[in-house]
Amino acid sequence: MGIVNVKKDNFEDVVLKSKEKVLVDFNADWCGPCRMLRPILDEIASERSNVKIVSINIDDEEDLAMKYGVSSIPCLVLFDGGKEVNRSVGLIPKDAVIEFIGE
Amino acid sequence: MYDIIIVGAGPSGLTAAIYGRRANKKVLVLEALSYGGQIINTLKIENYPAAPNISGFDFATTLYNQVKDLGTDIKFEKVIEIKDGIEKEVITTKGSYKSKTIILATGCENRKLGIDREEELIGRGVSYCATCDGGFYKDKDVAVVGGGNTALEDALYLCDVANKVYLIHRRDEFRGEEGLVDKLKEKNNIEFVYNSNVTKLNGDDKLSSVIVTDKEGNDKEIMISGLFIAVGKIPENENFRKLINLDDSGYIIAPENCHTNVEGIFVCGDARVKEVRQLVTAASDGAISATEAIRYINERK
Structure with missing residues (x-):
C-alpha cells in the first residue's frame, strides 16, 4: 500500500474513520529530516498491510497541523479508532518507526 | 573481513568511504540513524566551495549516492562496541564485523539543557x-x-x-x-x-x-x-572510552593526521578534537583518515 496525501477535506474519512491503524506523517518539502524519513515510511508501507500510512504537508494544511498541535517536523502521529495513540517527533530509524507503530 | 569500517554516515564518514573505495579497499559504513548527519537540518549551504545554495538534504543525498555507486557496503545499524586486535571487530545491535582498520566518524548531536520535561516537550514548544x-x-x-x-x-x-x-x-x-x-x-x-x-x-x-x-x-x-x-553540540563517544582516548568533553583525541591512540583506528569529522567544525573540515578529515587507513593496510600486506 503506497502513501497517500491527506488534506483537510478527506482527513476524517481516511484517518479518523479508518478501520486499520493510521500513521500520519506531518512534513514539509523544505524539511531535510522529513525527506530522510520518507523512504523509510515508503518501505514500511510496502511491507505492512495492517497499517495505513498517510502524508500531510503542513504548509498546505496549516489547519490540520494546528489542530493536532504540530510544532516540529517530521512529526509522526499514530491514530487507532479515530484517536491519537502515539506521537514521535524528529527523524528516527526504521526499527524505531516499526516499534512506534506496534503490531 | 573488511579493509575499512567507518562508523557514521555524515559528510566526513562518507568522504572517507569515497577515498577508501577509490583505493580499491573493501569498505563498510555503519550508521545508526540515516545518512547525512547534522547537515540535513541545514536549509541552504552557503559556505561549501563550488556548491553555493545547495540544500543540506541534496548535498547529503548526492554524497550518499556517490558512495553507494562506488560499491561501498552501507548498513543501518548502531555500533555499540569496538574491539582492538590484529583483526579489529565492530559490534552493532544486529551483529559484528571484522576489519583491518576502523574510522570513527561519529559526529556530534545537539546539547540539551538538561532540565526537567525537556525531552517530553520536544515538538510541543x-x-x-x-x-x-x-x-x-x-x-x-x-x-x-x-x-x-x-x-x-x-x-x-x-x-x-x-x-x-x-x-x-x-x-x-x-x-x-x-x-x-x-x-x-x-x-x-x-x-x-x-x-x-x-x-x-x-x-x-x-x-x-x-x-x-x-x-x-x-x-x-x-x-x-x-x-x-542553541547551547552547542556534544560528541557521542562514551561507548569507546575504554579503548580510545577522549578529552573531558568526550571528543576523540587525535592530531591532524586523524590517528587515535590505537594503531589502525582513526577518527574524522566533528568527533575529533579540533578548532573548526564545518562541512569542509569534516570532508577534509574524511580524506585524511582514509588515506592514513589505506597506508596502514598497505604497509602490513
Missing part, C-alpha cells in the same frame, strides 16, 4: 532547530537560549517570524560574531535576558512559559510558546 520549526511560531512569543553564532542566527531568523523574541544567555556578552549581535540590536522585537539560565519549563501538553534564574538567584517567568535551544 521545545526545539533545537529554528529554521526547521520557526514557521510554527508566526506572531507568537518565543525565546532562544545560548550565546554562540547558532543562537544569534536563530534569534535573527525568529525576529522576522515571531511577534517577540527573548534571547536568554548565561553571560553578559556573546561568544558569537559581533556583526550578528549588532544586527540583532537593531531589531525592535528582541529582548536580551543576560546572566540567566532557563531552570524550569511550564505547560501541560505544550510549553506556555519558562522560569529563568539570574546570577543572584532571582527567578523570573517569561511567557512564551516556543523555546529554541
Whole structure:
C-alpha cells in the first residue's frame, strides 16, 4: 500500500474513520529530516498491510497541523479508532518507526 | 573481513568511504540513524566551495549516492562496541564485523539543557532547530537560549517570524560574531535576558512559559510558546572510552593526521578534537583518515 496525501477535506474519512491503524506523517518539502524519513515510511508501507500510512504537508494544511498541535517536523502521529495513540517527533530509524507503530 | 569500517554516515564518514573505495579497499559504513548527519537540518549551504545554495538534504543525498555507486557496503545499524586486535571487530545491535582498520566518524548531536520535561516537550514548544520549526511560531512569543553564532542566527531568523523574541544567555556578552549581535540590536522585537539560565519549563501538553534564574538567584517567568535551544553540540563517544582516548568533553583525541591512540583506528569529522567544525573540515578529515587507513593496510600486506 503506497502513501497517500491527506488534506483537510478527506482527513476524517481516511484517518479518523479508518478501520486499520493510521500513521500520519506531518512534513514539509523544505524539511531535510522529513525527506530522510520518507523512504523509510515508503518501505514500511510496502511491507505492512495492517497499517495505513498517510502524508500531510503542513504548509498546505496549516489547519490540520494546528489542530493536532504540530510544532516540529517530521512529526509522526499514530491514530487507532479515530484517536491519537502515539506521537514521535524528529527523524528516527526504521526499527524505531516499526516499534512506534506496534503490531 | 573488511579493509575499512567507518562508523557514521555524515559528510566526513562518507568522504572517507569515497577515498577508501577509490583505493580499491573493501569498505563498510555503519550508521545508526540515516545518512547525512547534522547537515540535513541545514536549509541552504552557503559556505561549501563550488556548491553555493545547495540544500543540506541534496548535498547529503548526492554524497550518499556517490558512495553507494562506488560499491561501498552501507548498513543501518548502531555500533555499540569496538574491539582492538590484529583483526579489529565492530559490534552493532544486529551483529559484528571484522576489519583491518576502523574510522570513527561519529559526529556530534545537539546539547540539551538538561532540565526537567525537556525531552517530553520536544515538538510541543521545545526545539533545537529554528529554521526547521520557526514557521510554527508566526506572531507568537518565543525565546532562544545560548550565546554562540547558532543562537544569534536563530534569534535573527525568529525576529522576522515571531511577534517577540527573548534571547536568554548565561553571560553578559556573546561568544558569537559581533556583526550578528549588532544586527540583532537593531531589531525592535528582541529582548536580551543576560546572566540567566532557563531552570524550569511550564505547560501541560505544550510549553506556555519558562522560569529563568539570574546570577543572584532571582527567578523570573517569561511567557512564551516556543523555546529554541542553541547551547552547542556534544560528541557521542562514551561507548569507546575504554579503548580510545577522549578529552573531558568526550571528543576523540587525535592530531591532524586523524590517528587515535590505537594503531589502525582513526577518527574524522566533528568527533575529533579540533578548532573548526564545518562541512569542509569534516570532508577534509574524511580524506585524511582514509588515506592514513589505506597506508596502514598497505604497509602490513
